[in-house]
Amino acid sequence: MTDWAALVPLKQGVESKSRLREALEPAERMALASAMAARVMTCLSNVNAINSLYLLAPTEVSEWPSHWLPDSGRGLNPELESARAQLGNRPLLVIHADLPHLTVQDVQALLTAADDRGCAFAPDRHGRGTNAVALRDANPFRFAFGRDSLTPHRQQRPGAAIVERAALGFDIDTPADLAELHDMCAARLKS
Numbered sequence: 726m727t728d729w730a731a732l733v734p735l736k737q738g739v740e741s742k743s744r745l746r747e748a749l750e751p752a753e754r755m756a757l758a759s760a761m762a763a764r765v766m767t768c769l770s771n772v773n774a775i776n777s778l779y780l781l782a783p784t785e786v787s788e789w790p791s792h793w794l795p796d797s798g799r800g801l802n803p804e805l806e807s808a809r810a811q812l813g814n815r816p817l818l819v820i821h822a823d824l825p826h827l828t829v830q831d832v833q834a835l836l837t838a839a840d841d842r843g844c845a846f847a848p849d850r851h852g853r854g855t856n857a858v859a860l861r862d863a864n865p866f867r868f869a870f871g872r873d874s875l876t877p878h879r880q881q882r883p884g885a886a887i888v889e890r891a892a893l894g895f896d897i898d899t900p901a902d903l904a905e906l907h908d909m910c911a912a913r914l915k916s
């Protein structure tokens with residue numbers, strides 16, 4: 726069984742979740758981002774295959790069960806590349822902090838697929854973005870997060886597993902995503 730490290734990048738401050746500006750006040754956006762990230766960190770800390778957990782962020786969050794890698798402001802992809810190198814290009818899961826329904830089983834499924842195929846991607850539910858990348862090998866990889874990152878990610882690892890699970894694909898970016906989350910929570914409360 727591979728000894729995985731997990732790395733969660735987190736934007737903090739008033740720029741967090743900027744696409745939710747129309748729906749939420751800055752304090753609400755920050756609180757939402759932080760609550761989702763706490764859920765993701767707790768989930769990852771309960772995955773047996775993950776040996777160490779890192780938070781890549783401008784500021785440390787001491788109550789989370791993770792090591793802090795300071796973000797020096799070069800942008801998400803260069804920061805991730807530098808963090809991967811800093812961790813010795815060891816088997817690494819990079820997973821976004823905005824996955825409110827993520828479970829231990831989702832992460833285990835992703836890592837099992839990456840153990841098998843060398844690399845695994847979790848697409849967003851629109852099939853365009855990438856919510857998680859699991860890289861077992863130490864070969865170069867250019868993170869291409871931004872819009873429509875799945876294609877440039879797949880081009881670099883044509884043999885990679887594509888792991889499609891509801892919670893891995895459900896990230897919160899837009900007011901429509903937020904409305905979907907709200908409806909799901911309301912439906913759960915009713916049942």
Ligand SMILES: Nc1nc2c(ncn2[C@@H]2O[C@H](COP(=O)(O)OP(=O)(O)OP(=O)(O)O)[C@@H](O)[C@H]2O)c(=O)[nH]1
Pocket residue numbers: 733734735736737740741742743744745781782783796800801804820821822823871898
């Ligand atoms: N450390 C770090 N994390 C980032 C940065 N940009 C985005 N992230 C994180 O990367 C993941 C995916 O980010 P996005 O959905 O693109 O950005 P976001 O801040 O969550 O939302 P928007 O501002 O609406 O794009 C989330 O976990 C973000 O918190 C960055 O520059 N540095």
Ligand SMILES: C[C@H](OP(=O)(O)O)C(=O)O
Pocket residue numbers: 849853854855856869870871872873874875896898
């Ligand atoms: C970072 C981006 O994800 P989004 O937050 O736009 O879903 C991506 O998938 O590359």
